[in-house]
Amino acid sequence: MSGWLSPEEWDAVALSLRVAFWATLVSLPPGILVAHALARWRFPGRQLLNGLVHLPLILPPVATGYLLLATFGRRAPVGQFLEQTLGIVFAFRWTGAALAAGIMAFPLMVRAIRLAIEAVDPRLEQAAATLGAARPLVFLTVTLPLILPGVIVGAILAFAKAMGEFGATITFVSNIPGQTQTLPSAIYAFLQVPGGEASALRLVLVSVAVAMGALLLSELVATRVARWIAGR
Amino acid sequence: MSGWLSPEEWDAVALSLRVAFWATLVSLPPGILVAHALARWRFPGRQLLNGLVHLPLILPPVATGYLLLATFGRRAPVGQFLEQTLGIVFAFRWTGAALAAGIMAFPLMVRAIRLAIEAVDPRLEQAAATLGAARPLVFLTVTLPLILPGVIVGAILAFAKAMGEFGATITFVSNIPGQTQTLPSAIYAFLQVPGGEASALRLVLVSVAVAMGALLLSELVATRVARWIAGR
Amino acid sequence: MTLSVRLAHDFPGFALDVAFDAPPGVTVLFGRSGSGKTTVANAVAGLLRPRAGRVAVNGAVLLDTEAGRFLPPHRRRVGYVFQQDRLFPHLSVARNLKYGRLFARGTPEDFGHVVALLGIGDLLRRRTADLSGGERQRVAIGRALLSAPQLLLMDEPLAALDDPRKAEILPYLERLRDETRVPLIYVSHSVPEVARLATTVVMLDAGRVQRAGPAAEILSDIGAIPTLGVADAGAVLTGRVARQHDDGLTEIAVSGGVLYLPMVDAPPGAQIRIRIEARDVILSRARPEGLSALNILPATVAAVREGEGPGVMVQLRAGQDLLLARITRRSARALGIGEGVDCFGIVKTVAVTRQNVGLIGD
Amino acid sequence: MTLSVRLAHDFPGFALDVAFDAPPGVTVLFGRSGSGKTTVANAVAGLLRPRAGRVAVNGAVLLDTEAGRFLPPHRRRVGYVFQQDRLFPHLSVARNLKYGRLFARGTPEDFGHVVALLGIGDLLRRRTADLSGGERQRVAIGRALLSAPQLLLMDEPLAALDDPRKAEILPYLERLRDETRVPLIYVSHSVPEVARLATTVVMLDAGRVQRAGPAAEILSDIGAIPTLGVADAGAVLTGRVARQHDDGLTEIAVSGGVLYLPMVDAPPGAQIRIRIEARDVILSRARPEGLSALNILPATVAAVREGEGPGVMVQLRAGQDLLLARITRRSARALGIGEGVDCFGIVKTVAVTRQNVGLIGD
């Protein structure tokens, strides 16, 4: 297998996994928070937040990448601020690829989790409250376990999307081998080369294999968790 | 407003709406079917189907576009077959753009619906069966109404995605003004030229406005439907 | 036999293995919490596929694992009132009620009649989520009744209802039992309900049939008392309406004499059954005078059974019927009660409430 | 007053407007299906925010809409047994039971004791979805008891349980009532349960309080009978254990004489209350002899009330206590029963089952 992929391609595989993993992991807490806010809270600007979350889905990825660049670039206000205060640089780093992937995947994650939250019977949360659990504790001990299948589905979607994200990533952090060249960028690069289809196909297969593996695994976990929760 | 957008841009707006609408509408029945199969049936090849559905999410859109081209193109086996038997042509038509958008949006739709199906209490379906309803009727009279919020969410996601889809669409059906030039292609084109940002931004705003309108509307419908179903 | 059930199934920690046959009428499943009543009902409805078994209703085989037959639930035409109601949350009360009619193959009960009976006329346009517990249960009963079932399954249908409401619904279930050929499997913890409705009683204990047979036999059976609960023990007599009196009493001829009961709404000649609770029967060696109790039946002691407490259960033969009387050991000794002794059974007229009287159709 | 409730709320088609105060002990909400019992419980628990009202428990104000006070549910410390159990599906039975302990501020009941009492020891590791109806309800009761509540709300907690199980749980609730200062609001349709547990009875009808007051008063009140149901009418007497007899009988001194009851598990001197159902009392003008009934109380007719049926409700004064007797009109005429007439009330010893006897703590 190592002969089948070049070291550079291995780098791309490893990088894609790393990017997808972190993009998913880091966006989970805000994803759950935002989903909960959209599902259960009533506040001014709720619809605005809802729209904002969906934005990456509606815009062409290239436009999203461009907006990211204009926001988190090293010359851009937020990017400069983050670099100077926290020392975090997104531009042209794998972290930026993760940011782009995370943002592109965010609407999918939020939607899945929100759907799960809306399906939770509020009477169970009420029961927990009568047993003395304050709101955040009700969330942690009742709501969260009950929405776990939805959270897992959200994470799967986000991971898959992060594995496939290309347009925003290449626009935002470019396509630097070993640093920001993810599998999709590599595939794209091959598709740009006449006769590169064979190489592209090879990477597509790798990409599919990796993503399917992750998918199957999480599917398995999700099924288990769902069965465990429903007790059926 | 009509002065603000060129006639060609108006065409793109109209086309995007048409493409997103049809992509969503046509993929709903198979989306529900597949979601139901994945959620409730046990059959060999279930995981394969599951993987297949997720493929467009995992692959870079351009790769999906190539696969579509290799499958539904005029010289491709399925494309030729469809053209000769049913007279359906996808290549370089808006129908192809709808196909691409639909396929790219399919995993999102299926996932949302599947999540909703998994949240339906099977004991209600059992109750319907004891009242004499055969499986398909149970589905139509109990399951489907109960998953309607999920179906709507799936449709919203699909519509939004279809509005934003670019990579697979342009690869598959190119960019033919008035026929396959959707908003994202137009935005992409503007972003390619120096100083095109202003024009791109204008289209981004239109795109956002249109999609947000659709989003808000469906959000409203979904909330109503959900409240109506939960009766809370 | 109208109903023939043979089931074996295993859950972790619980094994069901029951077999019983029942004639037309109401078959009551009786037993403690966790004894397997709902499991049996589910298997009969086709919601549980048992490891092994056979279920036949009115000659139709619903399940026969040996023959590989498993009729799916929707083709069994059972009207099932679940222990926890399963109303459709997306449908109004009226739509819930009418749901079964969509698929009914027989002639369903009259809608207006069922609605009036259950007192849910005001709820028809409501969503089910806001209904009170008893309202939900009534809607669930109505939904099952209106589906033109071939077999009714009711899992503690009246548990959430108040007594006046129960008193309204019970006669309807009796009528259903007597006038239609729809067999009814009824799960209940309430002995008066059982006594009133049951044609057949099946007592379950830890997944097994402990006792099964005609209601009158099982309920008057001194050996069944521990399961029924001493407090609820009582015998079931059959009698015939002899005359309606002006003061609201009905004169009933039983094999051992005459009983006066609060108005029984049946024409002279009608057959009825009367449950007389053991605790309501007083014994006397001499015919008592000047009591407010109107019913005095001459009887012979058939059996005496001492329990752990201070009580003694006395089985009396009055004519063809068996009566049960529960008295204190002290009284038994004082009165010299023993097998073969002649005495009088005194029953207060009002102790036999409408709850305890049921009509028997032909 | 331990409990003070004043609530007004409107649902489409249903208006709640209740006010009642109650001393320590058990306050029973009694009323027909849909009369508003659960709505009151929800408002007390903080799950419903009423249009207007005030709820105070042991001096703590949980709600006061005028003062703009609304204590959120989790700070009210109510142990709520819901009418439809709301077990957590993702937790085992044991985890469900222990859930409240995580947040309990007081000392919860002993876990092992509650588990044993409810007979759910074998279920601890089970998922809740597979439990039988009665098992679920028992777990729900246990969960509420173990949360160290300041107030218990129980909405028909025993409706799904069989009589033997009820008989095991009721004494525990009595103990809770008598030994702890935890007030208990109890919704029930069962008059025996009410008679046994209630300190205060609040009768609801269509969202309004129809009658409220001490249990003995309400239950012996001839005017309350239509709501309670004639069949279940009965008076509550208080007495003191005088002596335990060898043959399993307990001698109880009541103000009007002596009653012999099946073993009451209490030391001499203990105060108890005894519910005597109206249908279990026989009247006689002369002191009867040679009957199996041991309890004969001399009494004077205090009131007579004719119903629609053939029955007559007779209220008797026996010493300080009131008794109710339900007899036929025919007997009443034959015996010449009228206000002020002296007679004897005959009560079968065994008719007063353990269900009908409750201890009163001090």
Added chain:
Amino acid sequence: GTVTVFAAASTREALDRAAEAWEAETGHEVVLSYAGSSALARQIQQGAPAQLFLSANADWMDVLQDEGLIDPDTRSDLLGNRLVLIAAPGAVLPDPLAPGALARALDDERLAMALVDAVPAGIYGKAALAHLGLWDALAPKVAQADNVRAALALVARGEAPFGVVYATDAAAEPAVTVAARFPPDSHPPIRYPLAAMRDAGPEARALLRWLNGPQAAAIFRDHGFTVPDRAP
């Protein structure tokens, strides 16, 4: 040391070869990041770590120069290219650039090009066709791809019988044949400007000089590029 080069995707094969040669010669490492010229230029605006930029589009280089990001002294037109009309396998058309010939041959089929207003290959192509007086007849029949390689792929797959691409693309794709070469004066000269960033280190500048040298020129010519005469 490492030199990071941002380069237009269409220069990939040639530049890869050239970089390898230079690495072998000097022992330095070259990291190549390929993407659309516009995306790369924007990234450079945002501080991308590029040291050299090879653009397919002089306009974008002008933008960077105006912003003072590149060292104007290092700017040169490194490469030139020719525009060709390609034909799909089996498509034959003698003298295709004769008036009306191509339009007629296309019938209801498509002429594949890159985006004619946004992507350089498309812009040049449109100019050439207009110069030859063919544009008005052909415009409605053009399928615009998002980049020139996608247009090439459409022809290679036979989806479009003809296309307009660079000579370098045609040379790299064996499946297509060159049906005609556009006269060099039919469109503005096709130039690929190369420049070093202002802060480029000595190694980068060495590479820049080498790329402007004869060894590199040979490699570029090998791939079909023209190498403009340079003032010594």
